[in-house]
Amino acid sequence: MSNEPESPFLTLHEFVKEAKSRLSPGNWDYLVGATETETTMLRNRASIDAWAFRPRVLRDVSSIDVSGRFLGRSITLPVMLAPVGGLENFDPEGGAPAGRATTAYGVPIMVSSVSMPGLQPMAEATKGGIKVFQLYVRGDFDWICDITQQAIDAGYDAFCMTVDTAIYSRRERDIAKRFVKPWRTRATGQHFQAALNWDDVKRWKARFPNTPLALKGIATAEDAAIACEHGVEVVYVSNHGGRQLDHGRGALAVLPEVVKAVDGRAKVWIDGGFSRGTDIVKAIALGAELVGIGRLYCYAPGRGRGGRCRADAAAAGDRGARGARPARRHRLRPARRQLPAPGRAGGATACAQRLPADQSGGPRLPLARLRHRRRLSTLTG
Numbered sequence: 001m002s003n004e005p006e007s008p009f010l011t012l013h014e015f016v017k018e019a020k021s022r023l024s025p026g027n028w029d030y031l032v033g034a035t036e037t038e039t040t041m042l043r044n045r046a047s048i049d050a051w052a053f054r055p056r057v058l059r060d061v062s063s064i065d066v067s068g069r070f071l072g073r074s075i076t077l078p079v080m081l082a083p084v085g086g087l088e089n090f091d092p093e094g095g096a097p098a099g100r101a102t103t104a105y106g107v108p109i110m111v112s113s114v115s116m117p118g119l120q121p122m123a124e125a126t127k128g129g130i131k132v133f134q135l136y137v138r139g140d141f142d143w144i145c146d147i148t149q150q151a152i153d154a155g156y157d158a159f160c161m162t163v164d165t166a167i168y169s170r171r172e173r174d175i176a177k178r179f180v181k182p183w184r185t186r187a188t189g190q191h192f193q194a195a196l197n198w199d200d201v202k203r204w205k206a207r208f209p210n211t212p213l214a215l216k217g218i219a220t221a222e223d224a225a226i227a228c229e230h231g232v233e234v235v236y237v238s239n240h241g242g243r244q245l246d247h248g249r250g251a252l253a254v255l256p257e258v259v260k261a262v263d264g265r266a267k268v269w270i271d272g273g274f275s276r277g278t279d280i281v282k283a284i285a286l287g288a289e290l291v292g293i294g295r296l297y298c299y300a301p302g303r304g305r306g307g308r309c310r311a312d313a314a315a316a317g318d319r320g321a322r323g324a325r326p327a328r329r330h331r332l333r334p335a336r337r338q339l340p341a342p343g344r345a346g347g348a349t350a351c352a353q354r355l356p357a358d359q360s361g362g363p364r365l366p367l368a369r370l371r372h373r374r375r376l377s378t379l380t381g
């Protein structure tokens with residue numbers, strides 16, 4: 001989305017609405033849906049809303065820096081496109097336009113192993129850009145090592161194992177519609193993912209000592225600490241956008257305990273419900289290095305469907321990137337101008353404070369929330 005005069009999209013809601021009108025009902029529900037009652041997804045948003053800023057004034061903020069870091073490297077914003085499987089359902093080129101956009105813009109993309117056009121073409125689409133390859137395990141340890149080596153040879157900067165997907169969850173929107181995703185009927189080897197364990201992580205680290213490893217789907221301090229003991233470079237706090245375990249905690253509610261448990265031994269990344277600059281500032285203030293964006297960038301309809309949308313988060317489509325460049329920086333700037341720099345002593349509490357549940361509009365009944373379309377923080381159309 002851009003606030004340039006010629007852009008037809010001036011708010012996030014406008015391009016979400018456009019996306020809904022362009023996607024088939026099955027693909028729309030696949031994109032916006034979550035597991036069972038969708039409570040975890042709703043809590044993602046509620047956990048962000050639960051933090052309020054403590055703005056400070058009269059400090060010279062005429063020049064501010066909204067850049068971020070990726071494993072020590074400088075990037076345009078502390079934002080990454082999270083891995084999304086089945087991107088070909090939203091754009092005929094799959095993830096390639098998003099890859100070109102992130103490369104042009106200077107933020108990382110995490111490429112899903114179950115999205116088209118695949119590992120090698122995505123490496124080409126992101127040539128010169130920062131990229132991480134995310135794996136769903138569909139084979140034995142040799143199979144994992146083979147894919148890892150392909151990713152290293154193709155120039156990926158890091159590798160990620162998603163660890164919150166031992167089984168595919170119950171997506172009730174699809175079930176209610178009797179919608180069977182064609183690619184799921186072709187899926188094989190899921191039992192290898194279910195069998196994944198810490199010993200595999202240990203063996204992987206021994207085999208690939210020079211490749212940074214992220215574990216995506218960490219949701220407790222305990223597992224964050226174990227990940228650090230295994231030498232993992234990135235603890236990625238995520239509940240899969242609420243698409244796996246229902247009745248989990250909101251991602252941002254988990255972040256403080258994970259940051260404490262990690263205690264500087266690894267970088268902490270997070271995703272789940274982030275859609276605005278203020279959301280991202282909260283996560284950075286609470287100790288995250290990088291914030292992943294999932295559904296948001298999929299709302300830019302594919303060019304093959306005549307899409308005109310400019311996505312907000314350095315998003316799908318080359319045109320999306322052009323519109324996104326100034327837009328996302330503008331969204332971060334107002335918050336950064338009024339807040340103490342995250343990372344300074346006491347940065348998180350100096351910057352924001354957690355509100356009592358009754359003031360933060362904590363989780364409500366899902367259906368009531370889903371019908372509440374005018375709530376500006378919720379972007380499910």
Ligand SMILES: Cc1cc2nc3c(=O)[nH]c(=O)nc-3n(C[C@H](O)[C@H](O)[C@H](O)COP(=O)(O)O)c2cc1C
Pocket residue numbers: 030031032044082083084085086112113114134162216238239240241242243271272273274292293294295296
């Ligand atoms: C349509 C869709 C497909 C996804 N596919 C994957 C995937 O292939 N691998 C993975 O690790 N996470 C996957 N995720 C989870 C995202 O990486 C991310 O954790 C989540 O979308 C973040 O929440 P948000 O959508 O509220 O930003 C998927 C999410 C969506 C919405």
